[in-house]
Amino acid sequence: MAIDKKTVQKLAHLSRLELTDKEQEKMSEDLGNILEWVEKLEEVDTSNVEPLGNVNEEPIHLRADKANNYFSDKEALKNAPESDQGHFIVPKVLS
Structure with missing residues (x-):
């Protein structure tokens, strides 16, 4: 898929480049190659593939989400x- 110069210029502007x-010519070519690659990926049948949640098969052990080191109001303000x-x-930030 070809990316025209106008599109590259717009993307460069949005990216502040x-x-x-x-x-710009190189970027146009590279973006076109990326879009062609994505189009090839869309051709692959993934209907029987389960979503990947983690690349490791090891379970993820998460700690309990509970507060255990908090400050009282008086301590926080001291x-x-x-x-x-x-x-x-605090000082005023907006004028």
């Missing part, structure tokens, strides 16, 4: 430069 004419009624006071 500055490409020379030679780089090193704050400024606080008021249990809240941090």
Whole structure:
């Protein structure tokens, strides 16, 4: 599948890339090759293939998601430069 120069320029702009004419030609060729490869992959029958959840066959052991090292409000605010009624006071970010 051919990728035209206009498409490459748009992708370069969205990616914030500055490409020379030679780089744009190379990018057009490379993107075309990638799309051809993807089209070939779409031809493969994957109807009887189960989705892959992990490349290893080893089970993944996850720890329990529970808080065990938390601070009280008083502890959290004790090193704050400024606080008021249990809240941090921070400099204004937006004008």
